[in-house]
Amino acid sequence: MTRLGPDELAQSFEKTLGDAVIGIRKCEREVGVQRHIYVSLWVKIKPQALHDAVLHLCTLEPMPHFSVISSADLGDEIEVCYHFSLCFGQRRSATAIVLKFRLNKSNLAVPTITDLIPGAIFSEREQQEMMGLRVEGIPDDRRLFVSDSFPAGVNPWRRDETGPHDMLHILGGREGIQHE
Amino acid sequence: MSDTVHKTSYSLPIGPIHPAVHEPIRLDLTIDGEEVTAVDVDLGHVHRGIEWIGMNRNNPVQTIYLAERICGICSACHPFAYVLAVEQATGIDVPPRADYIRTIVAEIERIHSHLLWAGVAGHEIGFESVFYYVWNVREKIMDLTEMLTGNRNSKAMYMIGGVRRDFAEEQFAAIREAMAFYKVAFDELKKIFLEDRTIKMRTRGVGILSKEDALRLCVAGPTARASGVPLDVRQDHPYGAYADIGVDAITPDVLTGEVVGDVYDRIVVRLLEIKQSIEIIEAAVSSMPAGPILTEPKIAKLLALLKKAEGESVARVEAPRGENLHYVRLKSGEEPLEAWKVRAPTYANLQAVETILKGGQIADVPIAFASIDPCMSCANRAVVMDNASGTCRVLDGERLHQLSLEKTRRLQAELSGK
Amino acid sequence: MGMNSFKRALWVYHVNTGSCNGCDIEIVASLTPRYDLERFGVKLVGSPRHADVLLVTGPVTREMEPRVRRVYAQVPEPKVVIVVGNCGNEGTVFHESYNLIGPVDQIIPVDIYVPGCPARPEAIIDGVVKAWLKLEGATKERATSK
Numbered sequence: 001m002t003r004l005g006p007d008e009l010a011q012s013f014e015k016t017l018g019d020a021v022i023g024i025r026k027c028e029r030e031v032g033v034q035r036h037i038y039v040s041l042w043v044k045i046k047p048q049a050l051h052d053a054v055l056h057l058c059t060l061e062p063m064p065h066f067s068v069i070s071s072a073d074l075g076d077e078i079e080v081c082y083h084f085s086l087c088f089g090q091r092r093s094a095t096a097i098v099l100k101f102r103l104n105k106s107n108l109a110v111p112t113i114t115d116l117i118p119g120a121i122f123s124e125r126e127q128q129e130m131m132g133l134r135v136e137g138i139p140d141d142r143r144l145f146v147s148d149s150f151p152a153g154v155n156p157w158r159r160d161e162t163g164p165h166d167m168l169h170i171l172g173g174r175e176g177i178q179h180e
Numbered sequence: 181m182s183d184t185v186h187k188t189s190y191s192l193p194i195g196p197i198h199p200a201v202h203e204p205i206r207l208d209l210t211i212d213g214e215e216v217t218a219v220d221v222d223l224g225h226v227h228r229g230i231e232w233i234g235m236n237r238n239n240p241v242q243t244i245y246l247a248e249r250i251c252g253i254c255s256a257c258h259p260f261a262y263v264l265a266v267e268q269a270t271g272i273d274v275p276p277r278a279d280y281i282r283t284i285v286a287e288i289e290r291i292h293s294h295l296l297w298a299g300v301a302g303h304e305i306g307f308e309s310v311f312y313y314v315w316n317v318r319e320k321i322m323d324l325t326e327m328l329t330g331n332r333n334s335k336a337m338y339m340i341g342g343v344r345r346d347f348a349e350e351q352f353a354a355i356r357e358a359m360a361f362y363k364v365a366f367d368e369l370k371k372i373f374l375e376d377r378t379i380k381m382r383t384r385g386v387g388i389l390s391k392e393d394a395l396r397l398c399v400a401g402p403t404a405r406a407s408g409v410p411l412d413v414r415q416d417h418p419y420g421a422y423a424d425i426g427v428d429a430i431t432p433d434v435l436t437g438e439v440v441g442d443v444y445d446r447i448v449v450r451l452l453e454i455k456q457s458i459e460i461i462e463a464a465v466s467s468m469p470a471g472p473i474l475t476e477p478k479i480a481k482l483l484a485l486l487k488k489a490e491g492e493s494v495a496r497v498e499a500p501r502g503e504n505l506h507y508v509r510l511k512s513g514e515e516p517l518e519a520w521k522v523r524a525p526t527y528a529n530l531q532a533v534e535t536i537l538k539g540g541q542i543a544d545v546p547i548a549f550a551s552i553d554p555c556m557s558c559a560n561r562a563v564v565m566d567n568a569s570g571t572c573r574v575l576d577g578e579r580l581h582q583l584s585l586e587k588t589r590r591l592q593a594e595l596s597g598k
Numbered sequence: 599m600g601m602n603s604f605k606r607a608l609w610v611y612h613v614n615t616g617s618c619n620g621c622d623i624e625i626v627a628s629l630t631p632r633y634d635l636e637r638f639g640v641k642l643v644g645s646p647r648h649a650d651v652l653l654v655t656g657p658v659t660r661e662m663e664p665r666v667r668r669v670y671a672q673v674p675e676p677k678v679v680i681v682v683g684n685c686g687n688e689g690t691v692f693h694e695s696y697n698l699i700g701p702v703d704q705i706i707p708v709d710i711y712v713p714g715c716p717a718r719p720e721a722i723i724d725g726v727v728k729a730w731l732k733l734e735g736a737t738k739e740r741a742t743s744k
Contacts, residue, residue: 169696
């Protein structure tokens with residue numbers, strides 16, 4: 001299997017997904033005294049293209065290494081990042097790839113990718129309970145980190161009215177650090 | 181085997197003195213006779229809301245100390261990944277000497293963690309003397325950690341932009357002496373774990389995870405490498421001093437010539453990694469760059485810089501248990517992080533528990549589960565439940581541990597021809 | 599201090615309410631040959647009903663709170679509660695959360711607070727010895743009040 005470099009990977013995304021790719025940011029950093037260049041790709045896509053993008057990753061490498069889904073509450077929108085790593089196995093060979101898209105809070109549906117990558121199940125369950133995403137086709141709908149007695153509709157990572165504001169408890173009787 | 185399918189509950193201890201240290205974990209398994217037929221993972225008894233604290237209450241420097249306490253065993257890898265992510269997101273430089281110090285501390289942690297695990301593994305099979313021996317050997321690395329960082333645990337070495345303490349010549353001498361000690365200890369451990377017939381009988385062919393399953397389930401660290409997946413963040417996405425020193429992922433065929441993906445292979449990989457860590461530490465010490473250790477030593481200035489900064493990044497480090505990832509996002513004008521996601525390795529490795537335990541015997545549950553080196557506080561906790569109907573028979577953790585000990589004694593008797 | 603004056607073994611039951619395991623590992627280290635808590639006759643037991651001392655770590659999550667109360671009720675009198683570690687004593691890094699309702703003395707009465715993050719084996723042993731003295735005092739009181 002030929003190992004693709006970051007530029008070739010970027011080109012393959014643009015070629016396969018066309019205008020579903022909104023933009024690709026190439027992030028370079030120097031590592032070590034010998035200043036090796038290490039590259040990661042941040043691929044911004046349209047949310048509907050998520051499944052196709054992951055499918056494309058699976059053609060580049062039989063089983064890309066999936067790490068986690070991260071998300072950020074930006075007000076009206078939630079930005080979601082799927083973190084992957086490709087071409088691992090030799091020294092300094094891998095490229096980290098982030099698939100990034102924004103969802104409006106009025107529609108937080110994403111398709112499951114567990115049909116392609118079964119190991120994504122924990123991350124999808126966590127995003128459902130913590131950020132309130134709705135993963136369509138998820139094979140296991142249960143909560144992961146919070147217990148079943150945790151109130152429904154409360155999303156601990158959100159900064160809006162669904163956040164855990166009523167559930168906060170300050171330990172030790174000290175005032176919590178206040179931020180404006 | 182039998183017609184009755186039982187549902188059983190297993191309380192997983194992490195401590196060697198069996199009832200001593202209870203993790204709030206329960207494995208509920210479906211067993212048919214002696215075989216485990218179904219396993220399910222459920223987390224959620226010990227969720228502390230750490231990411232919320234980092235996003236709502238702390239400034240980014242306070243979050244370093246919070247990250248250290250995500251897990252008491254891997255207290256270097258979490259702040260390491262965190263500060264790397266913040267530095268990448270904000271463009272803060274790190275002096276080369278700090279890179280090397282960070283690497284040394286991380287590798288010392290790896291040796292400590294693998295020794296801790298080896299002791300627990302010995303206990304799970306029933307070799308109490310192995311447990312006591314290994315944890316005594318481990319004390320030397322605790323002393324070294326204390327001499328270098330001031331504490332046996334919670335090292336508080338990492339800071340955004342470098343490290344907080346430098347090493348003096350006496351400390352380098354202590355490191356060299358400790359590495360010489362561990363080279364000898366490594367040969368002893370190799371003999372104890374890899375040449376003992378009973379340990380081999382208890383672990384060969386037990387808890388197998390195939391390479392395909394390891395890839396499908398996105399496992400990381402020694403659990404993945406023991407199944408033949410050459411995944412190691414120090415090799416693939418190098419950071420710190422690893423790009424200079426050069427690291428290759430260790431798979432069991434390096435020693436045994438084959439990959440089975442069982443508990444024995446996981447022991448092989450972890451023991452060989454101890455040797456590898458010794459070599460990395462020695463390489464880092466011998467090529468230690470001179471210079472400063474911290475880009476911005478004044479915390480107030482650093483905090484002001486971070487408050488103005490905007491950006492996002494993701495950083496991965498190779499924790500003793502596997503790939504540890506931190507994603508951070510900073511917003512200009514806000515002191516707490518805008519977003520923070522921690523993906524500890526056990527989070528991924530737990531997904532493989534069902535595959536590892538299914539089809540095995542209940543007497544093997546303690547050692548097979550322990551072989552993925554679950555760091556429960558990293559991943560919150562696991563309660564493994566089953567979906568069986570039928571008669572409910574409760575076996576508590578002590579009983580399951582007893583079954584493991586009985587199996588060991590049985591095998592020892594067979595081996596000695598009684 | 600007169601170690602020889604301890605007239606009984608000390609049976610300890612440990613419960614983890616959500617700690618990072620740092621203190622739990624140091625508790626186990628206290629029992630290994632280097633620190634050797636066992637030479638004082640300390641024994642860890644598998645059931646709270648057999649215990650004299652309840653050893654608690656962690657900042658108490660919502661899910662663990664009923665278990666802590668239940669375990670406390672099951673330990674027979676006279677009993678002593680030791681909390682090991684800063685987060686169980688006071689919260690410290692986990693100073694505020696949506697899923698934590700500690701520290702431990704908000705849930706059950708605590709007799710001995712062992713500080714540290716994690717607590718050193720020396721501090722844990724010191725705490726256990728203090729608990730022992732308290733327990734011996736309590737036993738003497740009960741005997742003399744009868």
